[in-house]
Amino acid sequence: MKPHDVIVVGAGPAGSAVATLLAERGIDVVCLDRATFPRPKPCAEYLSPEAGRVLARLGVLTALRREPHERLVGMRITSPDGTAFVGRFAGNHGHRGFSNYGLALPRELLDAHLVRAAERSGAVIYEGTAVEALERDPDGTVRVRIRSGNRRESLRARLVVGADGLNSRVASWLGTVRHGTRRCIALVTHMSAVEGMTDVGEMHVARGGYVGLAPIGSGITNVAVVADVNSLPCRGTPKLLFERLLGRFPAVAERLAGGRRLTPVRGAGPFARWTSRATGDGVMLVGDAADFYDPFTGEGIYAALHGAELAAARAEQGLVTGRLAARDLAAYDRDRRKAFGGKWVLERVIAAAVATPILFNHLARRLSARAALADLLVGVAGDIVEPSRVLRPGFLWQLVW
Numbered sequence: 072m073k074p075h076d077v078i079v080v081g082a083g084p085a086g087s088a089v090a091t092l093l094a095e096r097g098i099d100v101v102c103l104d105r106a107t108f109p110r111p112k113p114c115a116e117y118l119s120p121e122a123g124r125v126l127a128r129l130g131v132l133t134a135l136r137r138e139p140h141e142r143l144v145g146m147r148i149t150s151p152d153g154t155a156f157v158g159r160f161a162g163n164h165g166h167r168g169f170s171n172y173g174l175a176l177p178r179e180l181l182d183a184h185l186v187r188a189a190e191r192s193g194a195v196i197y198e199g200t201a202v203e204a205l206e207r208d209p210d211g212t213v214r215v216r217i218r219s220g221n222r223r224e225s226l227r228a229r230l231v232v233g234a235d236g237l238n239s240r241v242a243s244w245l246g247t248v249r250h251g252t253r254r255c256i257a258l259v260t261h262m263s264a265v266e267g268m269t270d271v272g273e274m275h276v277a278r279g280g281y282v283g284l285a286p287i288g289s290g291i292t293n294v295a296v297v298a299d300v301n302s303l304p305c306r307g308t309p310k311l312l313f314e315r316l317l318g319r320f321p322a323v324a325e326r327l328a329g330g331r332r333l334t335p336v337r338g339a340g341p342f343a344r345w346t347s348r349a350t351g352d353g354v355m356l357v358g359d360a361a362d363f364y365d366p367f368t369g370e371g372i373y374a375a376l377h378g379a380e381l382a383a384a385r386a387e388q389g390l391v392t393g394r395l396a397a398r399d400l401a402a403y404d405r406d407r408r409k410a411f412g413g414k415w416v417l418e419r420v421i422a423a424a425v426a427t428p429i430l431f432n433h434l435a436r437r438l439s440a441r442a443a444l445a446d447l448l449v450g451v452a453g454d455i456v457e458p459s460r461v462l463r464p465g466f467l468w469q470l471v472w
């Protein structure tokens with residue numbers, strides 16, 4: 072049988088976005104996901120303001136704004152000693168992005184809208200279909216072995232896009248996965264009646280981890296606890312771990328005490344993994360499959376969506392010219408470094424500060440006294456301000472001294 076042009080493995084934000092952008096250009100795309108949508112996904116569920124630009128391009132922003140959601144205008148960060156600062160996306164830094172706020176809404180809704188957009192644009196979607204293995208055929212195409220219920224078969228494509236998330240099978244097959252030393256897990260749930268929520272997302276840092284609170288519409292708050300695997304208080308179910316870890320955040324626990332848990336506690340991780348390159352012969356990686364470090368700055372969804380734009384542009388070029396070898400697709404690696412390189416550095420600097428309470432307390436004191444610096448930092452997290460604005464010596468000097 073004739074190979075497909077593209078098989079996209081995974082229909083989360085990265086996969087659905089790539090599938091949409093390629094299918095709307097008339098390219099033959101099959102997109103597979105082992106899940107059936109809508110499905111929950113452990114995530115803090117807020118999007119950086121700039122994500123709205125890509126969602127508009129994909130034709131889903133208006134429909135998403137009709138769903139229950141919240142608009143977050145910035146972030147409030149609390150350090151281990153209780154010092155808090157607020158940064159606003161549209162602060163006094165002279166930068167304006169697509170929007171002054173980020174949307175926060177359940178992943179069930181976001182991801183389902185994105186999959187249906189891919190379908191409308193002409194991609195063929197196979198839900199409930201897991202990819203079990205990949206291999207290269209003698210003609211250079213990639214064979215993808217899939218299972219749907221008890222049925223096993225294989226499909227072939229000129230190009231496979233691995234958008235299969237944190238534990239990507241495609242990335243493992245490519246052999247480019249690298250792991251960091253500080254590995255974290257996350258435990259996430261939805262709660263009602265959390266006291267004191269406003270129009271900003273919150274991050275509370277303590278020794279060994281942090282907890283994020285984000286209102287996601289209909290009076291529901293997303294509660295996400297992230298902890299270093301080396302600092303876990305016990306072994307046990309996600310619920311037990313969640314409860315034990317919350318004990319490290321007494322001020323947050325007090326605000327949650329009158330609330331009700333609405334969903335099971337779901338776990339994710341361990342994370343701190345990236346790939347040495349996101350391309351191989353006839354293969355590209357996008358979203359978490361390519362790079363996942365730490366959700367503290369809350370931009371994985373934007374990286375997945377914008378990464379999909381970059382991948383789709385290079386994939387289309389390769390399919391038209393018939394040049395799909397690793398050396399041809401390497402331009403996509405360069406595009407990714409240009410688009411995300413600054414954020415990768417900043418992510419690592421922030422993760423190091425979060426892991427060092429004395430330093431984080433100091434930085435929080437400086438930022439609470441200098442609102443403009445806090446706005447600038449949160450503007451970078453919101454993808455409104457270029458990371459180079461905060462990675463320059465002058466900014467770092469003002470932060471530390």
Ligand SMILES: Cc1cc2nc3c(=O)[nH]c(=O)nc-3n(C[C@H](O)[C@H](O)[C@H](O)COP(=O)(O)OP(=O)(O)OC[C@H]3O[C@@H](n4cnc5c(N)ncnc54)[C@H](O)[C@@H]3O)c2cc1C
Pocket residue numbers: 080081082083084085086103104105106112113114115116117118119200201202203234235236237239240257258259295297339340357358359360366369370371372373375
């Ligand atoms: C605790 C936590 C909090 C976070 N908070 C935020 C936040 O607030 N804001 C933000 O922007 N980002 C956040 N992130 C990051 C964000 O969740 C990810 O970056 C984003 O989901 C990446 O999208 P993706 O499409 O690459 O992967 P995913 O959303 O993981 O989608 C991958 C898809 O691939 C499918 N799949 C996997 N393996 C296979 C297989 N073998 N066969 C078929 N299908 C397969 C899965 O079913 C899934 O649907 C958070 C992450 C965590 C862990």
